[in-house]
Amino acid sequence: MEIKIKNLKKYYNDKLVLKIEELHIEKRKITGIIGPNGAGKTTLLRIISGLDEDFSGRITYDNSTLNNNIYDNMTLVFQKPYLFRRSVYDNIAYPLKIRKKNKAEIDKRVSEMLNRLQIYNLKNEKAHLLSGGESQKVALARALIFKPKLVMLDEPTSNIDPESIKTIEKEIKNYNSNEKATIIIITHNLEQAKRLCDNTIYLENGRVNRINGFL
Amino acid sequence: MDYIINGIIEALKLLVSFNRELYEIIFLSVFVSSTATLISSIIFIPLGLYLGIKNFKGKKLFSRLLYTLMSIPSVVVGLLVAILLSRRGPLGFLELLYTPTAMIIAQSLLVTPLSLGLSYNLSKNRGKKIERVGITLGARGVKIIFLLIRELKIDLFINLVTVFSRAISEVGAVMIVGGNIKNRTRVITTSIAMFNSMGNYSTAIALGLVLLAISFIINSLIYSYHQEDY
Ligand SMILES: Nc1ncnc2c1ncn2[C@@H]1O[C@H](COP(=O)(O)OP(=O)(O)O)[C@@H](O)[C@H]1O
Numbered sequence: 216m217e218i219k220i221k222n223l224k225k226y227y228n229d230k231l232v233l234k235i236e237e238l239h240i241e242k243r244k245i246t247g248i249i250g251p252n253g254a255g256k257t258t259l260l261r262i263i264s265g266l267d268e269d270f271s272g273r274i275t276y277d278n279s280t281l282n283n284n285i286y287d288n289m290t291l292v293f294q295k296p297y298l299f300r301r302s303v304y305d306n307i308a309y310p311l312k313i314r315k316k317n318k319a320e321i322d323k324r325v326s327e328m329l330n331r332l333q334i335y336n337l338k339n340e341k342a343h344l345l346s347g348g349e350s351q352k353v354a355l356a357r358a359l360i361f362k363p364k365l366v367m368l369d370e371p372t373s374n375i376d377p378e379s380i381k382t383i384e385k386e387i388k389n390y391n392s393n394e395k396a397t398i399i400i401i402t403h404n405l406e407q408a409k410r411l412c413d414n415t416i417y418l419e420n421g422r423v424n425r426i427n428g429f430l
Numbered sequence: 431m432d433y434i435i436n437g438i439i440e441a442l443k444l445l446v447s448f449n450r451e452l453y454e455i456i457f458l459s460v461f462v463s464s465t466a467t468l469i470s471s472i473i474f475i476p477l478g479l480y481l482g483i484k485n486f487k488g489k490k491l492f493s494r495l496l497y498t499l500m501s502i503p504s505v506v507v508g509l510l511v512a513i514l515l516s517r518r519g520p521l522g523f524l525e526l527l528y529t530p531t532a533m534i535i536a537q538s539l540l541v542t543p544l545s546l547g548l549s550y551n552l553s554k555n556r557g558k559k560i561e562r563v564g565i566t567l568g569a570r571g572v573k574i575i576f577l578l579i580r581e582l583k584i585d586l587f588i589n590l591v592t593v594f595s596r597a598i599s600e601v602g603a604v605m606i607v608g609g610n611i612k613n614r615t616r617v618i619t620t621s622i623a624m625f626n627s628m629g630n631y632s633t634a635i636a637l638g639l640v641l642l643a644i645s646f647i648i649n650s651l652i653y654s655y656h657q658e659d660y
């Protein structure tokens with residue numbers, strides 16, 4: 216999904232936290248957003264994902280404005296993911312259940328996903344009791360299971376173990392190439408940005424400071 | 431002191447001998463109050479959840495009004511329903527005054543603000559976060575409400591029990607619209623008041639013990655439900 220942002224301005228109680236004149240996010244690419252704390256990275260993703268509609272400017276998704284079809288085809292994984300009070304399996308199955316998929320298909324897709332993220336052993340655990348790294352993997356699995364065309368990830372690997380980081384990065388790469396999906400990832404880790412991203416955006420004080428070429 | 435101890439002994443005798451009048455009173459109490467709880471919950475829990483996550487004009491004022499109504503005195507509700515149902519009242523033709531149905535109506539009205547307020551408050555505090563996740567996964571509208579119910583089910587269950595407790599322990603509303611008629615509209619609280627004023631302490635004590643037992647059972651239920659999830 217191609218995203219075009221024009222004249223975006225976002226205020227929090229009179230304080231301008233985002234001011235982006237023009238920004239394109241390329242379709243089918245992995246775009247990294249980096250920048251210091253408080254730069255406005257999370258705010259930007261919340262706006263693109265449609266969770267925050269209190270802004271001025273224009274955002275288009277494959278040249279159309281936000282509608283239900285787009286909502287159905289994009290997702291955002293929060294920095295601190297909230298998992299439902301049910302099993303890991305049921306968490307990951309949720310997006311398929313509300314899309315009325317049949318049980319056999321759900322079972323097949325969830326099992327595949329559990330294997331890919333190496334959490335099959337957690338299948339029946341209560342999701343809200345998992346550790347940080349495990350939660351991140353479950354949240355990622357739950358977000359990818361319905362094959363969204365636009366995936367936004369807010370620091371998906373901060374504060375987790377190196378093994379989990381590897382698994383998550385691998386899955387992001389795979390998903391991007393297999394599903395031809397557009398991925399936007401906020402990260403603090405420049406090495407990670409180098410490993411994963413086709414494009415990078417440097418955000419500072421709510422403004423796009425540089426695109427590419429600085430890593 | 432003797433009459434207290436005798437009262438308790440007599441009370442236990444009444445209970446273990448399955449005294450018919452006593453058990454009819456208990457049954458009617460539980461029936462009226464659980465029906466009222468269900469009626470108020472089916473509509474007003476989902477509505478409360480919805481209003482809690484919704485931003486609308488006058489939300490602050492709405493909260494304040496709701497909190498006021500949550501503590502409305504039961505006699506006031508009883509009076510209101512009695513006026514509506516009295517023979518000359520607008521709903522007099524239904525001939526419902528002094529029937530269990532009238533008691534259910536009065537208690538439903540009494541606990542509705544509580545049902546609404548508790549779920550509203552719960553959703554106002556914890557619903558937004560759940561709603562946001564739901565939206566990112568493709569849920570909208572009624573699916574969000576179902577998600578909230580499932581995620582908050584422990585708290586909602588506790589609210590339900592709180593509502594039931596309020597209903598079964600109130601006297602004013604059922605006394606006014608039910609009239610405490612023998613074999614017809616007598617419930618635990620109105621009977622305790624009556625038996626006490628008649629000097630029939632043993633029956634009053636027996637009923638008091640039952641009310642305590644009900645609240646004990648309910649609280650144990652909440653406790654075990656809570657344990658199960660953590
Ligand atoms: N809900 C909010 N209310 C007021 N200010 C906020 C809110 N959320 C974020 N901000 C402010 O907006 C700015 C950008 O925040 P954020 O997008 O979270 O930054 P980043 O994700 O880059 O660390 C910060 O100055 C932050 O304090």
Ligand SMILES: [Mg+2]
Pocket residue numbers: 256257258294369
């Ligand atoms: Mg952030």
